Amino acid sequence: MKYLIYFLFFQTVAYTQVKSFYSDVEKTIQSIPSSQKKATAEIAAFIQEKFTSEDLQIKAAYYYVISNVAYDISHEFTVNLVISDDEMVSKTITSKKGVCIHYAKFFKDIASNLGYNCQIISGYTKQNSIIADQSHAWAAIQMNDQNWYAFDPTWDSGFIQNKKFVRRLNSKYYKTKPLEMLQTHMPFDYMWQFLNYPITEQDFLANKVVQDKNQELFDYKATIKTYLTLTENEQLSDLKTRMIQTGYKNNLAKERFEILKKQLETFSLNKNVKELNAISNKYNEGISLLNEFIYYRNAQFKPAKEDQEILEMIIKPISIFEDCSDKIYKLGFVGQDNLYDLNKFKRSIIDIMEEAKKHKVFVDDYLTKSERERKKMFLLKK
Structure with missing residues (x-):
């Protein structure tokens, strides 16, 4: 699968405003010794030592990723998905470059080492009612309140201008609630919408991000809980079942479904x-x-x-x-x-x-x- 990122970012947002959101972790994170930057477990250990609350630990992890990884324009169409997650994260740490999947997995690895239930979500995005022509990846964490929140470190790290990456930290996609995230991000698996009444692809495209409570209630929390106990093969089979239920009409969803079939065959x-x-x-x-x-x-x-x-x-x-x-x-x-x-x-x-x-x-x-x-x-x- 290839990933192309479209940054939803307005250059009119002042940097001082963004800085204030991360000011409670920024200086501390910037002081991480070089010896502790070589692995996510070491980064997480530093964060745990300096911050005790859930909010500050997750914010620190998020800030570390968006402030240290630059979007890799030259490889946005050539993501190697054959390598393991550990290899991918290790290369991201070393190169300090990546595309959406690298940002998401890097963030997930730190959050997981901190002890949080963080998952990668794949899907597609929309801006101004136009669906992006490449898939996207982001993350979600189940917080202590047992609710799930979405995080997109790629879109919050900066933007592309004249085919160059410009780092400009944002917090628009930090700890985003389900209906807010669905304004621009549509998961391939409706389970990751975190809604009891998931919206359809048609509603997403038409900007109708409103739950239809006349449909059958979907217990997404119980479904996710069961899903996380399954083997990778069983998880892919589960995804296939839910994609068949939704019809996967979008071209990117069709592409994902074909890849999914090959994964199951493999x-x-x-x-x-x-x-x-x-x-x-x-x-x-x-x-x-x-x-x-x-x-x-x-x-x-x-x-x-x-x-x-x-x-x-x-x-x-x-x-x-x-x-x-x-x-x-x-x-x-x-x-x-x-x-x-x-x-x-x-x-x-x-x-x-x-x-x-x-x-x-x-x-x-x-x-x-x-x-x-x-x-x-x-x-x-x-």
């Missing part, structure tokens, strides 16, 4: 490949046990073991191979490139099971014989 594929690797490891364990048995059989079952112990030596690998066979035929798609090797693997499991069962027949026969007859078996059968 999760499924990766899960199957991981399972295939687990089956392969188990198969190798079975091979190792079978080889131990063959080595012992070639030594004519010396040194002597109890009959049951000998039987177990061949039963264990057979049990493993049967389990591998059962699982591999229930396995889902593992990718076109893996099909040839997968089929070879299936054939190998069948062949090795047949070989192991022949040894089992030998052991079963061996256990029915007298000591003298057992010795003769090693002369007749190898």
